[in-house]
Amino acid sequence: MIDKIVLASGNAGKLREFSQIFSEWQVEVLPQFAFDVPEAEETGLSFIENAILKARNAARHSGLPALADDSGLAVDALGGAPGIYSARFAGAGADDAKNNSRLLEALQGVDDSHRGAAFYCALAFVRSAEDPVPVVCTGSWRGRILQAPRGEQGFGYDPLFWVEEHRCSSAELARETKNRISHRARAMEHFAAAWQALAEEH
Ligand SMILES: O=P(O)(O)OP(=O)(O)OP(=O)(O)OC[C@H]1O[C@@H](n2cnc3c(O)ncnc32)[C@H](O)[C@@H]1O
């Protein structure tokens, strides 16, 4: 029975959302910083490859089963950029504010009808660092990039991500609403279905 896992992320926003989502699960979820897990090199060419790399890294350094999330924003008018480079869109020393400014700059003059975008999330779960059959679940979330940021909640690109069905930005959504409809929520729904079988493995 798996009753403790490590979350292979250094992103405080993700850790917050995962702890909210996992709060109803019967499993203890520990952040990787509790085991001094060094940041993994994200050398994959896809969200899935990077998620597997991060999960194996955390499992190796913690000795626990590990769940990792590699996610990002793909903007139609930028040919899907920043994609897997979303965390470093503004280059070295990038942070959420710099990444958002870089995104607004890159979309300068692009009208609302051409600012479509989607968030992607790939989750990878490994029972151990060498697990030959990682469990991989993905989710996506379509929206539109605003001309100016709105809202204080969430993290990353949330202030620029317009959610048509709620007529607000992702940073204006209530946390429980975002945790029901986001790319991460959708990937976690698939993971929840796989978890039943996983948790019962001896
Ligand atoms: O790799 P870890 O340690 O998990 O942390 P990270 O922030 O580097 O995470 P990624 O490599 O997966 O990059 C994700 C990027 O996409 C952004 N992002 C991911 N999910 C998001 C969400 O739900 N809302 C807003 N931005 C998000 C986030 O801000 C990062 O810039």
Ligand SMILES: [Mg+2]
């Ligand atoms: Mg990262």
